[in-house]
Amino acid sequence: MNWRFSMLLLLLLCFDGPGIKCQEEEETLPRNEVLGEPTVSCAADAIYVKLRTKSTFLGHVDVKYTPDKSCFQSLVTNNQIEILIPHEECMVPRRRSLHPTGVILEVSLSVSFHPEFTTVDDRIFNMQCFHQKKSNGSSSSLAIGSPQPPPTDTKGPSCSYEVLTSPEGSPAGRLALGQNVYHSWQCQNVYESCIMIESCQLVGGEETHEVIDSSGCSKHESIMPQLEYHNRTHVGASVKVFGVSHTSIVYFACQVRLHPQLPTGECPKPKCDLMRRKRDESSSQFPSIDVRSQNLEISQLINVTSSTESQIPSESVIQHTCPDIHVESAPAEEASESKLIEEKKICADFRSVLIVSILLTMALIIITTTIVVLIVRRQKYEIASMS
Template sequence: MSDVLRREIPNIDIWAYGTGDYVAMAALANYTQSEQKIVTNQNLQKLEPQFEKYHGTEICEQQPTCVKGSDKPLDLALVVDASESLDHLFSDQKKFLVDRVLGNINIHPEAVRVALITYSGQAFVHFKFNSFLYGNNTSVQGFVKNIRSIKGTTATNVALMDAFDLLTSKDPSTGIREGVPKMALVLTDGHSHRSPKDMAEKMRAAGIIMIAVSVTPRPLVDEAELRLIAGSEKRAFTPPNLHEFESEFMKYVGFGCDGIELPPDAKPQVRGATDVKCTEDSMSIVVRTQRALQGLMYAHMYHDEPECMMKKTDNNREIQMTFMEGKCGLVKTPSADGRGYHFNITVILQFHPLIITRADQGLDMSCFVPSAVPRQELDQAILKNAADTQCNYRLHRYSPGQCVALDAKVGETLYHRWECDSPPEYNYLVHDCFVQSEKHTQQILDSNGCEVDQHFLETPNYSRFKDYPDDAYVFQEMSVFKFPGDGDLIFHCRISLCNMKDPNAPCNQSIPPKCPKKVPVLPVRQKRDVSAEQWMSAEWRSKQIRKRQIELKNRSRRQIVETKQGYYMTLQVETRTLNVLLSESIRPRDSVKYCDIS
């Protein structure tokens, strides 16, 4: 029979496991054609390693990927002009700093360490590279959002002196690291009281990378001063070339690559979406990869619809696909000012034709099409969008705005992100959240949206409703956990919409939720009410874990459930399955290595 298998199935590899104390080695060798492919109780340790190359996680560790969100080390001094001349644009400057600087780095003691200096007539060092309070993206972003402009002149040279002292310090208490690249990123409109030229030259001579940025438009910005600070036109950015900022900045923060030591000129394997083009009824994308995609590209949650999925089997590293309005989850919304339409879609790159692996990426893509929006459509947009609101729930690495996580190790940091395409006056409450494995179900947020146990998940952060209403979502940081004996987790929540401008809506006093501080307790199974028990029934749980492909084909794209009292509408959302790793044996012992994208 073994000979028949070899004739019918090319490249088949036959192994044998001999049980018991006495094994007929000659017979087994006849099947395998090699005693090296026979496992017995005497060499049982050889069995499990034979399956490693067929296991998704191990495949990805053997072919590690470079993903957005750098683990490349950098000591970064942020030098922010807070003088009165920038007062009218200070919020734009902070938004740039949060979205396009902090949003592209991974702040961590082993990755990017950040120090913050603001200045006007004097300089203020808010925190240094060793700050425990400001040692991650969330805390630094929160601090930056709350800084204020300062009365006084513009003393850029004084701020650069402080930055130079920090970046060249030999005092280990500052958190500066020997052998790690140093950068000073200066946000200013120029117009310094005293030229920063000499100080900037001194910093560059010491090997410090200098980048100068201004959000101030011409003719109010002193572009010559920005070039003096940066020492090069390609590292001086003003509104006309601000779109090129990431292409320069990302050279120094790069991409993190798990499990491999890469040469200095190494390239990431996944470049992501490089071209996005929209017409009035479609979005076309071109994604380029560093290695050929032998797998799938599809719209998130629409992998079972042929028009929303492309299968790749060739060696071309460029993938092109067009999504039409009203299909594949492509969202088209009129801008609030009536000048055009925003398009948005999430696309998944799956590098294996059958299984989801660590190499896969979720790409969130948007574009804007200028077009006169009819007044009638604008008037109807609020009602239409409120009723047709769609929400999603994802787990992200590095920050809420970075790549989607498909697996994680216990203790690693992930970010929960809940987002709805609701009208501007509608905020939403995340509540009744559960984490579920095959054997366990645990509530993590109660009906008011408050944490049940901080060891699972703290009460979500709603600050973006106020700080960034045009790009609002709810998020929270989490340290990854798992249940004993279970490897996969799914998170479920309900999201309830509330019209914050309706004075008669009782819900507008409940967002964000007002939660009492809880005393940490050991996690216990919560007693649920009847409706929740029905929702989390054994049959339902079995379908979620064991028959997800069939269920996705049959269920509605939006899961509208019974509306929470006092709210406009309630939807049910869930994450993709998260594979939680416990054993270090399937992860490389070496720390994360790095590569540039230049």
């Protein structure tokens, strides 16, 4: 009866006792958000970003697509976040602009409001710094917040290079090996000129790997096919995602050469036949524009993106199981049949060895048991004789 009285007293305290909590309240964090747009300051060697939040910031910030997650510095004071992103340490992507002359640096900043998880409230800011060189030799910097484009001169050519999820898709970010993507080069304000893509490199960390040579031809057609020239200002290629082994963050950098049209009105194209692959030295006199893709995060995991098209896995695991039943198949080549016979022979040999091993084990167990029984009986007989 004592335990029943104790339970009744506890229930009375839960219902009537002031200040006593019988059910643990769920801990919830207040909803937070970024107020306004971030303040971006462009220095010669770093990008400084300042944000303000609605309430005290308890989450974390991250510079996306950088190979070193500790390359930047962050300072959080109540509802203010300050981030310093050095160009060199964080490998901030950059590309050259001809009109106006200068360099564009791009960075993506992720703001997560939960200290451990990513949630729907998180924000990603894409920011650009444009460093322009003036005619007197001095330089000036201009910060450009997302999603405004960098300043351009409508009178001069401008080109872009993007890796898209499909020919009509959006820019890619995080990808898996073997996934289908579309590399797209486009230019504007080239007037009567034609574009030709040259000297493309895959950049991962401190290493570069050439994929398109100076004549505009692919050096590794098994992973980077020859480019398709759709018109004077648009070049593309459907590619299965590939990367490098030592880093998951990569980008592509190329040169876009502006060629004049041929007398026939057609555009010159790279001659990538094995017997004719030779760079036209006269093309070096034509102007070129340096372009680079966005940063890409390549996952090493196998990812099947289409049920109708087989994907090439990053790591092939070969498995073989012995057939339990015989399945008649269509006639095949003699080599395939001999290979199948050999596999069945190996399986049969394996089964024979397995059966023999089991029989030997059982025989050993029986012999051991018999010897033990005989020894025990002998000891009992000797004890009985002595008594």
